[in-house]
Amino acid sequence: MLDVCLLGCGGMLPLPYRWLTSLMVRYNGSTVLIDCGEGTQIAIREKGWSFKPIDVICITHFHGDHISGLPGLLLTMGNAERTEPLTIIGPKGLERVVNSLRVVAPELPFPIIFKEIDGKEQTFSELGLTIEAFKVQHNVVCYGYSISLNRQGKFDQARAKEQNIPLQCWNPLQKGETVIMDGVTYTPDMVLGPARKGLKLTYCTDTRPVSSISEHAKGSDLFICEGMYGDDEEIDKAKSHKHMTFSEAANLAKEADVKCMWLTHYSPSLVHPKNYLKDTRKIFKETYLGEDGKTVELNFED
Numbered sequence: 001m002l003d004v005c006l007l008g009c010g011g012m013l014p015l016p017y018r019w020l021t022s023l024m025v026r027y028n029g030s031t032v033l034i035d036c037g038e039g040t041q042i043a044i045r046e047k048g049w050s051f052k053p054i055d056v057i058c059i060t061h062f063h064g065d066h067i068s069g070l071p072g073l074l075l076t077m078g079n080a081e082r083t084e085p086l087t088i089i090g091p092k093g094l095e096r097v098v099n100s101l102r103v104v105a106p107e108l109p110f111p112i113i114f115k116e117i118d119g120k121e122q123t124f125s126e127l128g129l130t131i132e133a134f135k136v137q138h139n140v141v142c143y144g145y146s147i148s149l150n151r152q153g154k155f156d157q158a159r160a161k162e163q164n165i166p167l168q169c170w171n172p173l174q175k176g177e178t179v180i181m182d183g184v185t186y187t188p189d190m191v192l193g194p195a196r197k198g199l200k201l202t203y204c205t206d207t208r209p210v211s212s213i214s215e216h217a218k219g220s221d222l223f224i225c226e227g228m229y230g231d232d233e234e235i236d237k238a239k240s241h242k243h244m245t246f247s248e249a250a251n252l253a254k255e256a257d258v259k260c261m262w263l264t265h266y267s268p269s270l271v272h273p274k275n276y277l278k279d280t281r282k283i284f285k286e287t288y289l290g291e292d293g294k295t296v297e298l299n300f301e302d
Contacts, residue, residue, distance in 0.1 A: 009294075
């Protein structure tokens with residue numbers, strides 16, 4: 001199960017009625033945060049979620065509305081007596097940028113592990129999750145992220161009994177571990193069926209529609225995508241500033257064959273995004289408007 005919260009849905013600057021786009025994903029007692037713009041701490045407080053379990057922070061790019069809230073968040077995590085290491089993933093130059101911001105947060109009771117993305121895409125294994133970073137097209141280097149929770153096959157008791165596998169080996173084998181007992185090696189493939197469908201979430205913002213997005217979002221249970229502009233007549237502005245319209249996001253969702261899409265990162269000038277939802281759903285039916293604090297629990301199919 002993945003517990004997902006879109007903390008805010010705004011782009012460029014926080015508004016009294018709209019926090020900046022940021023995402024929290026909770027799994028197995030830990031939290032992944034994607035982006036941390038100004039006001040992210042308030043959005044987390046309003047949701048009632050905790051800062052302390054944040055173990056991984058993924059940064060899409062180095063624009064203020066996506067990273068300027070980081071120093072304050074780090075201080076808050078430190079004041080919560082956190083001592084465990086924090087991993088931060090982001091584009092090249094990540095360590096330099098974050099340490100520059102840390103001029104106002106120089107002393108922290110926990111170490112930071114920096115993982116800079118190398119190339120157009122890179123996969124990270126964190127907290128039992130697979131995090132794929134993929135390059136998109138903005139006016140600075142920017143990445144989208146897919147977070148996957150893989151699911152192994154079912155444990156087959158009959159096969160275990162047929163092979164006389166000791167009962168005390170069953171639990172670790174079911175967890176995917178290899179067990180050696182009395183000189184005999186037992187491997188998970190001896191008792192597990194084929195891998196089952198897991199869970200997948202894709203988050204993408206500040207970009208033009210490019211093939212890397214639909215490729216990495218393929219089959220996602222939830223696709224959270226920027227919709228900077230609702231009106232198709234603003235396409236020239238979207239192209240100029242390297243952003244997307246609702247229609248362009250919907251076409252990506254359709255191409256990627258995702259289950260559901262939430263739009264986010266609205267322009268401050270987009271006061272009533274719901275006015276454009278009906279036309280967007282003509283392209284991709286399962287389109288929904290992102291809202292501050294919008295939450296969903298993603299569960300396995302069976």
